[in-house]
Amino acid sequence: GIQVEQSPPDLILQEGANSTLRCNFSDSVNNLQWFHQNPWGQLINLFYIPSGTKQNGRLSATTVATERYSLLYISSSQTTDSGVYFCAVERYNDMRFGAGTRLTVKP
Amino acid sequence: GAVVSQHPSWVICKSGTSVKIECRSLDFQATTMFWYRQFPKQSLMLMATSNEGSKATYEQGVEKDKFLINHASLTLSTLTVTSAHPEDSSFYICSARGQGANYYGYTFGSGTRLTVV
Numbered sequence: 001g002i003q004v005e006q007s008p009p010d011l012i013l014q015e016g017a018n019s020t021l022r023c024n025f026s027d028s029v030n031n032l033q034w035f036h037q038n039p040w041g042q043l044i045n046l047f048y049i050p051s052g053t054k055q056n057g058r059l060s061a062t063t064v065a066t067e068r069y070s071l072l073y074i075s076s077s078q079t080t081d082s083g084v085y086f087c088a089v090e091r092y093n094d095m096r097f098g099a100g101t102r103l104t105v106k107p
Numbered sequence: 108g109a110v111v112s113q114h115p116s117w118v119i120c121k122s123g124t125s126v127k128i129e130c131r132s133l134d135f136q137a138t139t140m141f142w143y144r145q146f147p148k149q150s151l152m153l154m155a156t157s158n159e160g161s162k163a164t165y166e167q168g169v170e171k172d173k174f175l176i177n178h179a180s181l182t183l184s185t186l187t188v189t190s191a192h193p194e195d196s197s198f199y200i201c202s203a204r205g206q207g208a209n210y211y212g213y214t215f216g217s218g219t220r221l222t223v224v
Contacts, residue, residue: 090213
């Protein structure tokens with residue numbers, strides 16, 4: 001099956017800093033989504049981005065499908081951004097998650 | 108937007124009993140639903156994929172007789188953990204993929220935290 005690798009596994013930032021999270025995948029995909037899992041376990045959909053670039057407030061994402069990677073940018077981080085960020089890819093009705101990046105933003 | 112409702116949010120049960128978890132798509136028809144399992148500080152692992160009206164497809168290593176999945180309608184899928192044991196304690200999350208041009212990607216339920224004592 002398709003392999004999904006996320007980096008870094010852990011990231012500690014000071015409030016106000018910027019960060020970039022990366023997701024590499026091993027094969028072509030039909031769908032790629034970025035999620036934020038909050039402390040209660042809820043998965044919040046951040047972006048549906050099989051290709052191209054999207055922005056939503058302080059967050060933006062870019063997927064380069066031909067090179068099989070996606071980047072999630074977080075600018076001016078806030079403590080509420082803390083949590084685990086997952087990249088998930090779908091190929092032929094089969095969605096797989098990366099191991100996640102655990103982000104801690106310190107005040 | 109697309110909403111998936113999952114109940115219960117948490118459940119504690121005695122070893123040997125069965126637990127049913129429901130997953131409903133509230134404002135769209137879900138042709139396919141997925142069930143994931145997540146252990147603490149780990150990623151989500153796909154357990155099974157279910158299509159409305161047909162048998163679920165289980166991932167390798169997932170016991171289909173223990174984790175019964177029913178997808179009887181386009182808006183409801185259920186996961187029943189039969190004869191639960193402490194090692195089944197985990198966070199279970201469902202997701203649904205809608206049909207139609209207005210729905211993109213997957214929508215996840217809020218998850219069910221199962222504790223077997």
